[in-house]
Amino acid sequence: MDRQAERSGRTRQHILEAAEQIFAEKGLDGARVDEIAALSGANKRMIYAYFGSKEELYRIVLERIYRRLSEWERFLTDSPEGGQQDVRAALASLVRAYFTFLRENPSYVRMLMWENLYEARHFDAMELGKVRDPLRRALRALLEQGKREGRFRADADEQQVLMTLFACPFNFFSNIHTMSRVMQTDLSADGMIEARAEAVIDMMLAYLAADGKRALQ
Amino acid sequence: MDRQAERSGRTRQHILEAAEQIFAEKGLDGARVDEIAALSGANKRMIYAYFGSKEELYRIVLERIYRRLSEWERFLTDSPEGGQQDVRAALASLVRAYFTFLRENPSYVRMLMWENLYEARHFDAMELGKVRDPLRRALRALLEQGKREGRFRADADEQQVLMTLFACPFNFFSNIHTMSRVMQTDLSADGMIEARAEAVIDMMLAYLAADGKRALQ
Amino acid sequence: MDRQAERSGRTRQHILEAAEQIFAEKGLDGARVDEIAALSGANKRMIYAYFGSKEELYRIVLERIYRRLSEWERFLTDSPEGGQQDVRAALASLVRAYFTFLRENPSYVRMLMWENLYEARHFDAMELGKVRDPLRRALRALLEQGKREGRFRADADEQQVLMTLFACPFNFFSNIHTMSRVMQTDLSADGMIEARAEAVIDMMLAYLAADGKRALQ
Amino acid sequence: MDRQAERSGRTRQHILEAAEQIFAEKGLDGARVDEIAALSGANKRMIYAYFGSKEELYRIVLERIYRRLSEWERFLTDSPEGGQQDVRAALASLVRAYFTFLRENPSYVRMLMWENLYEARHFDAMELGKVRDPLRRALRALLEQGKREGRFRADADEQQVLMTLFACPFNFFSNIHTMSRVMQTDLSADGMIEARAEAVIDMMLAYLAADGKRALQ
């Protein structure tokens, strides 16, 4: 009965998976529709039947990946133990979790890079900016709790902390190739990610613990 | 004779400038040879005469831009006052200078992004990893001085500090589009760069000043 | 059983109506099987089940439309009052009726145009040339009667009169678009058809009434 | 020196000629760019370099053909003997000349048919309606002279006569295929055109000579 619908859904899914892989790897311009079709095992025509055009397919892939982060974030912040831990331990968990997410979702990193190079054109077209951002709310809650408890400096700026929280883990993965070469160190080696995560945590905690007056000047 | 050489040099220069603009904007796949030729005012055939192929031209543009950072770094670290300042002020200057460089060289940011997406393929082909890295030497000198003077914690890891120094400023520019949307703030507005620079400085100094035991745990 | 037959007949009919509309509008090459299926509300597969191919469907549409003219002609010439009127009034009626038919059957006009552009290829394939032509017989009868009564010139050529009878009304509709533009007059405005019909009648009657010697030369 | 420009012009010309042939034969939808390229002997890419798109090429072909009629018309009406002949002989010449033009320019007939089926879409896009129409002016001059001389009825309507002048010759060629079959006569046989021209002349002169009261009614 619904055999056909099921089959259709499977084809659609295969195309999306192939497209995610190819687009993440080569970007919108570098990707070839033929290649996506071949990898997905579907007929090229189906891509147009389901998604209309190469660019539209790209947008849907982008959206799917972006929503995956949202899902993950929601899971993270909905966890019940949220407010009960030590704030510093909680912040450390958050950073480690973000590193883990990025390691396990290389497509996310690459798609966001492509999208920044395309000046967020498709991001805007999909109105992805409006997707709620749980990570930001989680950080805000932690900052408030930490300030209340006197463990974080009172003047810590949420936006600046958020940018650091985004920048350091993301950049580790996004610029891993040029960075490895400049530092003459293989950053994809075992233990590198963990070491980096701990350093970032140290840095953020040091900043949040500081008394707000810069020592010098 | 010299007329020809001069003319030839000018044409070459025009092509390189046009190529830098187009490649930075659209990447290797998105760029069109016709477009570069049109923008440079030169005949398309000249691109092949001088540079052999589109990809070769891309590599030379990448190298030029990358060397520009090296020049700037050399200038920075060769400056005589280098070792005489307060180390914390010196570090702050370094961070501010890097923000300034990135703001003034958007092509550098974008080309490095493309190159990371291309997994440093052309970077390797040009052997750009071997280009000496003055920024790294400068930081190392500062760290040594700071540790000697007891102003920086003794166990601060050079690589980790360097990664932060690269990541925060770079990411501010590289991810400005998606970040602006997620934070619902226009990061290209006046004062944003300066505010970010100061926050990064605070964070790095707080980390370097810490006593190395993480407060908790 | 009969339910199925009825349903099947209805589907067939819907397809034919949709096909007539689309083929008349866009021709054989311009028409899309998908579009016909969508407009008919039937599944595309049914078109092939019932008609074999796009081209075959086109032929059947052509035939249906062409037979519609035949039906109309038969009705016209079979009318009992046929031979009893004044021949001139009868000719005028014929012209007016033909104008009316063409106005009410735009698909006929367009399909005949496509068919002429296709050099009557499908017309031949359907052997539509053999369809008896009542209009011609009607005209012949009128001419004979008119000549007998001395109201029409004796040397009037049946074929030439027939061609005029076909050409003037048909051309008014078939070339209405370019003609409107060249004459800077909107020929689809109210009253234009009637005025044209009367002029054509005048012209034909003047010709038939003439004494056969061209005045000059 | 200008060898290249000359060669380029030749290629352009070849493409236009091939396109005229193919478009006239098959219309915009039926024509294949590959076919035009092959027939012209040019590389397919050149069609796009010179004309931008298939549709744009179609428009330019349409314009060329349409201007050809204008040229011919201008030549016709500029001929010095214009006003001096007998008006009836002059009208006869006009009709015969139009028949001749249509016979010698089958592309013109077909392109106008396509264009009418396309509802003058490209005709409008090229603003061809604005092209001056010498034939109309010629007819107007003849009618005025004829009325002045008392040889043509005073109430003859210019537009109606013009429509007949356009319709009868045009329709002879445009509908020659279906007409031949309906009449079971090969209208492309020798002498048919001439016979038709004379009949049309007779009819128009009879109409113009009539005293304006329709005999009957």
Added chain:
DNA sequence: CATGAATGAGGTTTCATTCAT
């Protein structure tokens, strides 16, 4: 040195038609 026309491979997209249920 410089030009602009030309090329052919390959890109995205469309379409009539068939398969499987």
Added chain:
DNA sequence: CATGAATGAAACCTCATTCAT
């Protein structure tokens, strides 16, 4: 009888590259 997914050939168009002058 009817459906909707699937197919492969071919359509329009683009691009990096080369030829002829």
